[in-house]
Amino acid sequence: MSNNRRVILAERPRYIVPTANCFRIENGPVPELTAGNLLVRTTWLSMDASLYARVQRVSNQAEPIKLKEVMVGPAVGFVEQSQHPDFKAGDLVSGFWGWQDYAISNGTRLRKLDFGVQKPSYALSAYGASAFGAYIALTTLAPPVAGETVVVGTALGGLGHIAGQIAKLKGCRVVGIAGSAEKCQLAVEKLGFDACVNHSDEDFAKNLMQACPKGVDVFVDTTGGKALDAVIPLLNLNSRIAACGLMATPHFGEAAFKGKYQSTMSFMYELINRRISVRGLVVFDHLRSSLAQFHTEMKAWIDSGKVKPMEDIVNGLQNAPSAFQDVFESRNRGKRLVKVAD
Amino acid sequence: MSNNRRVILAERPRYIVPTANCFRIENGPVPELTAGNLLVRTTWLSMDASLYARVQRVSNQAEPIKLKEVMVGPAVGFVEQSQHPDFKAGDLVSGFWGWQDYAISNGTRLRKLDFGVQKPSYALSAYGASAFGAYIALTTLAPPVAGETVVVGTALGGLGHIAGQIAKLKGCRVVGIAGSAEKCQLAVEKLGFDACVNHSDEDFAKNLMQACPKGVDVFVDTTGGKALDAVIPLLNLNSRIAACGLMATPHFGEAAFKGKYQSTMSFMYELINRRISVRGLVVFDHLRSSLAQFHTEMKAWIDSGKVKPMEDIVNGLQNAPSAFQDVFESRNRGKRLVKVAD
Numbered sequence: 001m002s003n004n005r006r007v008i009l010a011e012r013p014r015y016i017v018p019t020a021n022c023f024r025i026e027n028g029p030v031p032e033l034t035a036g037n038l039l040v041r042t043t044w045l046s047m048d049a050s051l052y053a054r055v056q057r058v059s060n061q062a063e064p065i066k067l068k069e070v071m072v073g074p075a076v077g078f079v080e081q082s083q084h085p086d087f088k089a090g091d092l093v094s095g096f097w098g099w100q101d102y103a104i105s106n107g108t109r110l111r112k113l114d115f116g117v118q119k120p121s122y123a124l125s126a127y128g129a130s131a132f133g134a135y136i137a138l139t140t141l142a143p144p145v146a147g148e149t150v151v152v153g154t155a156l157g158g159l160g161h162i163a164g165q166i167a168k169l170k171g172c173r174v175v176g177i178a179g180s181a182e183k184c185q186l187a188v189e190k191l192g193f194d195a196c197v198n199h200s201d202e203d204f205a206k207n208l209m210q211a212c213p214k215g216v217d218v219f220v221d222t223t224g225g226k227a228l229d230a231v232i233p234l235l236n237l238n239s240r241i242a243a244c245g246l247m248a249t250p251h252f253g254e255a256a257f258k259g260k261y262q263s264t265m266s267f268m269y270e271l272i273n274r275r276i277s278v279r280g281l282v283v284f285d286h287l288r289s290s291l292a293q294f295h296t297e298m299k300a301w302i303d304s305g306k307v308k309p310m311e312d313i314v315n316g317l318q319n320a321p322s323a324f325q326d327v328f329e330s331r332n333r334g335k336r337l338v339k340v341a342d
Numbered sequence: 343m344s345n346n347r348r349v350i351l352a353e354r355p356r357y358i359v360p361t362a363n364c365f366r367i368e369n370g371p372v373p374e375l376t377a378g379n380l381l382v383r384t385t386w387l388s389m390d391a392s393l394y395a396r397v398q399r400v401s402n403q404a405e406p407i408k409l410k411e412v413m414v415g416p417a418v419g420f421v422e423q424s425q426h427p428d429f430k431a432g433d434l435v436s437g438f439w440g441w442q443d444y445a446i447s448n449g450t451r452l453r454k455l456d457f458g459v460q461k462p463s464y465a466l467s468a469y470g471a472s473a474f475g476a477y478i479a480l481t482t483l484a485p486p487v488a489g490e491t492v493v494v495g496t497a498l499g500g501l502g503h504i505a506g507q508i509a510k511l512k513g514c515r516v517v518g519i520a521g522s523a524e525k526c527q528l529a530v531e532k533l534g535f536d537a538c539v540n541h542s543d544e545d546f547a548k549n550l551m552q553a554c555p556k557g558v559d560v561f562v563d564t565t566g567g568k569a570l571d572a573v574i575p576l577l578n579l580n581s582r583i584a585a586c587g588l589m590a591t592p593h594f595g596e597a598a599f600k601g602k603y604q605s606t607m608s609f610m611y612e613l614i615n616r617r618i619s620v621r622g623l624v625v626f627d628h629l630r631s632s633l634a635q636f637h638t639e640m641k642a643w644i645d646s647g648k649v650k651p652m653e654d655i656v657n658g659l660q661n662a663p664s665a666f667q668d669v670f671e672s673r674n675r676g677k678r679l680v681k682v683a684d
Contacts, residue, residue: 061615224610243614246607264609265588268566272585272622273403280614 004030005317006070007099009055017328018055020321023071023099030102037106038082042317045099046074046124047324047336048158049245050283061282071320072098076113076123077340087112094123099320101340115295118302125335126298126309129283130158133244135294136286137220138166141279142240144218146171151212151231153177153222155187155196158327158335159244161310163220164193169306172218175211177227179330186333190310205230215239223248232267237274244281247328310334346372347659348412349441351397359670360397362663365413365441372444379448380424384659387441388416388466389666389678390500391587392625403624413662414440418455418465419682429454436465441662443682457637460644467677468640468651471625472500475586477636478628479562480508483621484582488513490559493550493576495519495569497529497538500669500677501586503652505562506535511648514560517553519569521672528675532652547572557581565590574609579616586623589670652676 010024033039051073053059065072075098079091084107087093095110097103117123125131137159144150150167154160155176164187167174176187176196184196195211197204208230215236221228225248235241270276301307312332314323317340327336352366375381393415395401407414417440421433426449429435437452439445459465467473479501486492492509496502497518506529509516518529518538526538537553539546550572557578563570567590577583612618643649654674656665659682669678 221610224607228606228610243610246611246614248607263605264570265566265590267606267609268563268570268585268620268622269588271620272588272624275622275624275627278610278613278620280610280617282614282617285617 002030004028004100004102006101007317007320008068008070009065011067012055012057013052016052016056018052018324020325022055023321023324025318031104033081033083034104036083037104038084038087038110039080040077040093040095040097040103040105040110041080042075042077042097042101042103042340043342044076044121044124045317045320045338045340046128046130047314047320047327047332047338048073048129049247049327050129051324052328070098070100070103072096074124074128075099076120092120099317101317116299118299121311121313121337121339122302122309124337125158125311126162126302126307127295128158128335130335131162131298131309132286132291132294133281133283134159134163134166134220135298136283136290137163137242137244137281138170138218140286140290141281142218142220142242142277144170144172144240147173148217149173149175149212149214150218150220151175151177151208151216151234152193152220153227153245154247154330155191155193156183156310156333157222157247157330158332160220160222161187161191161334162307164191165307166301167218167220168192168194169301173212173214175208175216177208177223183333191308199227199230205233209234218242220244232270235270235274235276239274239276241276241278242281243278247330312336313339315339344372346370346442346444348443349659349662350410350412351407353409354397354399355394358394358398360394360666362667364397365663365666367660373446375423375425376446378425379446380426380429380452381422382419382435382437382439382445382447382452383422384417384419384439384443384445384682385684386418386463386466387659387662387680387682388470388472389656389662389669389674389680390415390471391589391669392471393666394670412440412442412445414438416466416470417441418462434462441659443659458641460641463653463655463679463681464644464651466679467500467653468504468644468649469637470500470677472677473504473640473651474628474633474636475623475625476501476505476508476562477640478625478632479505479584479586479623480512480560482628482632483623484560484562484584484619486512486514486560486582489515491515491517491554491556492560492562493517493519493554493558493573494535494562495564495587496589496672497533497535498525498652498675499564499589499672500674502562502564503529503533503676504649506533507649508643509560509562510534510536511643515554515556517550517558519550519565525675533650541569541572547575551576560584562586574612577612577616577618581616581618583618583620584623585620589672654678655681657681 053061150172152164155178176193187193187196216234222245224246395403492514497520518535529535529538558576564587566588
C-alpha cells in the first residue's frame with residue numbers, strides 16, 4: 001500500500017466513442033485520510049457504456065469530467081481506514097469513485113453492500129446500473145405480459161442479458177439480437193433466450209421476422225440503427241419500445257444521424273398507426289422510486305436461479321481503458337467488469 | 343326530392359393524396375324507405391384528412407371503401423321519413439353516411455344532436471373528430487400545464503385551430519406553425535395564438551426558436567417533416583409529443599420516407615436524453631372513454647367564448663372532391679365543411 005494508480009482522461013474522444021488512447025495511467029502516493037472521511041481500496045470497476053457521457057466536452061445526461069481528472073464510474077471496494085461515523089475498516093462498499101486503486105470519500109454516494117448481495121462483483125453486474133436499467137425497461141417503460149414476444153437489442157450486453165432473463169421469467173417469448181453466431185448460441189444456451197438473430201447476417205431482417213411469428217410486442221432497444229429498422233415493421237398493435245441505448249451510433253459516426261436509417265416520417269407513421277409507445281431510459285430518474293424494489297426482486301430471482309448474471313471479467317486496472325473501448329465494439333459477453341484487486 | 347346525387351370513388355389515389363379526379367358524381371333516384379329504417383337528407387359534410395385511409399387499397403386505420411361505392415365520411419342532416427323507433431321526421435342527426443344527398447340508415451352510428459350543440463355544423467367542426475382529436479391530444483396524449491409552451495403544427499387546421507385554443511385556455515404560451523403570413527396573422531388575431539411561424543420562410547427554424555424562448559414543452563404534431571425537425575431541437579426535458587398526423591407526407595411522396603428528414607437515430611437520442619414522450623392519436627380509441635366529457639367541456643368553452651370554432655365552408659355537394667383535396671394542400675382556414683343543403 002504505497003502506490004496509487006489513477007486512470008486519467010488524457011484527451012476527449014474525437015467522435016463519441018472513448019477509445020483506449022483517451023486515457024493515461026498515472027502513479028502517485030496513496031492519498032492521506034482526512035478528518036471525517038474514509039479511505040477506500042478498489043477491487044472492482046464497472047465498464048458501463050453510459051459512462052461515455054462523462055468524457056464528452058458537454059452532455060446533458062451527466063456532468064463530464066475535466067481533462068487530467070480521474071475517470072469516474074461505479075466501483076466496489078473495501079474501506080481501509082475510516083474516520084467516518086457510518087463506515088468502519090473492512091466494510092464492503094460500492095460507490096462512484098472511479099478508476100483508481102485508492103480514493104478518499106466523504107461518504108457521498110457510498111453504499112454498504114448490506115442488502116444481501118451474493119458476491120461483491122454482483123453489486124456492479126446483477127445489481128448495477130445496467131441490470132437496473134433492464135428492470136426499469138421491463139417493469140416501467142415497456143412492460144410485457146406473459147405470452148408476448150420481447151426482442152432484446154444486445155442479447156449479450158450488460159443490460160440485454162438481464163432483460164432477456166427478466167422477460168423470460170415473466171412468461172414471454174424472448175428473441176435476442178447479437179453480432180455473431182457464437183453470441184447467439186450463448187444467448188440461447190446460457191441465458192435461455194428462445195431465439196437469437198445475428199445482425200451481421202445478410203438475411204438479418206428476414207431471420208428476425210421468422211423468429212417472431214406473432215410479431216413483436218416489446219422491444220428493448222439498446223442500439224437503434226438497423227436493429228430498430230428491422231423491428232419497426234414487426235411491431236404489433238399497442239407494442240412498446242424501451243429506448244435504452246444507441247450503441248449503433250459509434251459504429252457509423254456522424255453518418256448515423258444523416259439519412260442512413262429510417263426517417264422520423266415512417267417511424268411516426270407506424271407509431272400512430274399501431275399505437276406504439278416509446279419511452280427512453282435514464283436510470284437516474286428511477287433510483288428513488290424503484291431501486292429498493294429492484295434489489296429485493298433481483299435477489300429473489302438470483303437465489304431461485306431464475307436470473308443468472310453473466311460476468312465478463314478483465315484483470316488489472318491498467319486494462320480498464322481497452323476493456324471500456326471493447327464495450328463500444330460489442331466485444332463483451334455479459335456485464336464487462338475490471339477486477340482491480342482481491 | 344327526386345334526384346339523389348352520390349359522390350363515388352372512381353379511382354384510387356396514385357400516392358396517398360385523394361385528388362378530386364378520384365371521385366365522380368352520379369345521379370339516381372332517392373332511395374326508398376324500407377321497414378325499420380329511416381331516410382336522412384344531408385345538410386353538411388366534414389372534410390377530414392383522416393378519411394384518406396378510406397380510399398387507399400389497404401389500411402389498418404380504417405376499412406377502405408370499394409371502387410364505385412359512395413365516399414364515406416361524417417355528415418349532418420335531417421330525418422325526412424322514419425320507420426325507426428328511435429328517430430322521427432325532423433330530427434337533426436349526425437352520422438357517417440357520407441357524400442350523398444339522401445341515405446337510408448338503420449340507425450347504426452347515427453346520433454341525435456341533442457347534447458346542446460349550438461348550431462348544426464358545429465357537430466362536425468367544434469364537436470367533430472378533428473376537435474375531439476385536439477382535445478385528446480391535450481388532455482390524454484400530451485397534456486400541458488399552465489405556463490408551458492405548446493407548439494401546434496397546423497395552426498389553421500381542423501385539429502390545430504382547436505388545439506391552440508384549448509392550450510391557450512389552459513394557460514399556456516401557444517405558438518402555431520402555418521404555411522403563409524396570412525394564415526399566421528389569422529392564428530394570432532382570430533384564434534388568440536401568442537405567435538405563429540411561417541414554415542415557408544427560409545428562416546423558419548430560427549423563427550420558431552425565437553418564438554419559443556423557453557423551449558417547447560408540448561408539440562401537437564399534425565405534419566411531421568420539417569415542422570418536427572424544427573421542433574425536436576427545442577424540446578425541453580420531460581416534453582411531450584402528440585403525433586396527430588403526417589400532413590407533410592403527401593407533399594413529398596415517397597421521398598418523405600427515405601432520408602429527407604432526420605433519422606430515427608437522432609430522434610431516439612433526443613427522446614432518451616430529454617425524456618420526451620411520444621404518443622400517437624387514433625380518435626376511435628378514445629370515443630368510449632372520453633367523448634361524453636369532451637362534449638360537456640367543449641359546450642362550456644364555446645358558451646363562455648373561450649373556444650371559437652373557425653369554419654371554412656364550401657357550398658355544394660358537387661364541390662366536395664375539390665374541397666377534400668384542398669385539405670391535403672392546406673388551403674383550408676379552420677375546419678373545412680361542405681354545405682350540401684339548408
